[in-house]
Amino acid sequence: MDTARLWVLRVNEADFSGWDAFTQWLEEDPGHLALYEAALAEDAFARDIAAAMPAVLPFTPRKPSVWRYAVPGAMAASLTGVVLWFGVLSGAGITEITTGPGEMRDITLADGTQIALNGNSRITYDADEPRMVTLAAGEALFEVEHDDANPFVVMVGQTRLVDAGTIFNVTSDGGAIEVGVAEGAVIYYAAGAEITLNPGDRLTRPSADAPAQVQRADTAAMGSWRDGLLQYDNAPLSDVARDLSRALGKPVRAVGGAQQMRYTGTLSATGSQQAVLEAASALLGVRLTETSDHWEMTPANAPSP
Amino acid sequence: MNADQTPSGLQAVALHERPRLLRFLVARGAGEDAEDLFQELWQRVARTAAEPVADPVSYLFRCAENLMRDVRRSAVSRERRQFEWHEAGDNDAEYPLGERVLIARERLQQVDAALEALGPRVAQVFRAYRIEGRSQALIAREHGVSLSSIEKDLQKAYRALAQLKAKFLAE
Numbered sequence: 372m373d374t375a376r377l378w379v380l381r382v383n384e385a386d387f388s389g390w391d392a393f394t395q396w397l398e399e400d401p402g403h404l405a406l407y408e409a410a411l412a413e414d415a416f417a418r419d420i421a422a423a424m425p426a427v428l429p430f431t432p433r434k435p436s437v438w439r440y441a442v443p444g445a446m447a448a449s450l451t452g453v454v455l456w457f458g459v460l461s462g463a464g465i466t467e468i469t470t471g472p473g474e475m476r477d478i479t480l481a482d483g484t485q486i487a488l489n490g491n492s493r494i495t496y497d498a499d500e501p502r503m504v505t506l507a508a509g510e511a512l513f514e515v516e517h518d519d520a521n522p523f524v525v526m527v528g529q530t531r532l533v534d535a536g537t538i539f540n541v542t543s544d545g546g547a548i549e550v551g552v553a554e555g556a557v558i559y560y561a562a563g564a565e566i567t568l569n570p571g572d573r574l575t576r577p578s579a580d581a582p583a584q585v586q587r588a589d590t591a592a593m594g595s596w597r598d599g600l601l602q603y604d605n606a607p608l609s610d611v612a613r614d615l616s617r618a619l620g621k622p623v624r625a626v627g628g629a630q631q632m633r634y635t636g637t638l639s640a641t642g643s644q645q646a647v648l649e650a651a652s653a654l655l656g657v658r659l660t661e662t663s664d665h666w667e668m669t670p671a672n673a674p675s676p
Numbered sequence: 677m678n679a680d681q682t683p684s685g686l687q688a689v690a691l692h693e694r695p696r697l698l699r700f701l702v703a704r705g706a707g708e709d710a711e712d713l714f715q716e717l718w719q720r721v722a723r724t725a726a727e728p729v730a731d732p733v734s735y736l737f738r739c740a741e742n743l744m745r746d747v748r749r750s751a752v753s754r755e756r757r758q759f760e761w762h763e764a765g766d767n768d769a770e771y772p773l774g775e776r777v778l779i780a781r782e783r784l785q786q787v788d789a790a791l792e793a794l795g796p797r798v799a800q801v802f803r804a805y806r807i808e809g810r811s812q813a814l815i816a817r818e819h820g821v822s823l824s825s826i827e828k829d830l831q832k833a834y835r836a837l838a839q840l841k842a843k844f845l846a847e
Contacts, residue, residue, distance in 0.1 A: 373835075387738075388734045390700060390734065393700075394703045398703050417837055418806060420784070420837065421807045
């Protein structure tokens, strides 16, 4: 079998010229062809595996000051690991990473760009386009290796976010999008609009057809979900509901007047689902009721449905 | 010897080398279809753009090898593919997506560990070859070792992968 492996390695080299010797080896023994085919299958398996592994780059730890928000020591340490890619391979070269509810994942790309993926989220990546990532659903925090000649792009549906040397957070919810920039700049491109976002800017667009609006936001609060903290400043409960969906795994719908309620403060999204629910109910002044496919968030002082 | 660059030049070489190529196709598993496959090879060569070919004989053999791989690949996909390395089993419904994702991740970690256990150079060489797509000759130069050292490293890596694959299949 080792000899067969050797033949595969040699034949696969572009400058291989030992075809007659190869023919002779194959003719020597009828079993040799089968071994060669087995070695080819091994090689195909190795290609699949390799496609799912990150291209190697030694990770360079970053200075703590780069992270604009409080990151507990343990979390910082976990960032230094290179997380393996794996694909639910839908096609050659396309890798998809999905997180379950409440699960977070750190990813480092071949170019050094780091992505923190929040719960219930999904990104896809095509090895043929190494400077582009698609956020299919959920939330991710990007720290991009800036390259003027080859800008990093995050696609959210038909919207392009182009890095201009950045740390930025993106949430995607159907056609709704929210982008917050902590450092550097991001250029937002969507039908008819081109908007440059600077540190402290937060762009919100409630649906694919709605216009995008830019407000000022607290950069220190951005990405706090990584610590399991959700921070809000007079935010409508529909926003809180959306963020809780990522922790709970089922959509959370603010109904019965809860959508208009507002919240200022911090919500903890770590711990057991029960703990999250209790904390959210108490702090937000709501009742959370589970149905088969979603959670209903209703004002606590309204009559029971 | 700088051969003709036009497709008909390549075809002339193919005609001249026909016996050798047929022998190769047979040894490679073509059996009775060798003549038909030679015709297929002929067609492929005719369709090639007129680019300079430094070593037309090698080029033709390479075409023949690729042809045989394509033939084999079609035969395999006609049968149901039994095993996706990242799937826990044949039945997708057996494991929900979240769990399959966890299993795949765990298996990749095993692969990574197995490669690292073979020594730092083996893991590096495997990555350079299979992930970055460098040629063995280039890798040998970069590491300052002989080509056969690289071949041995890769054989070790492939052996380890084969063992892991058998283990995954058995799970």
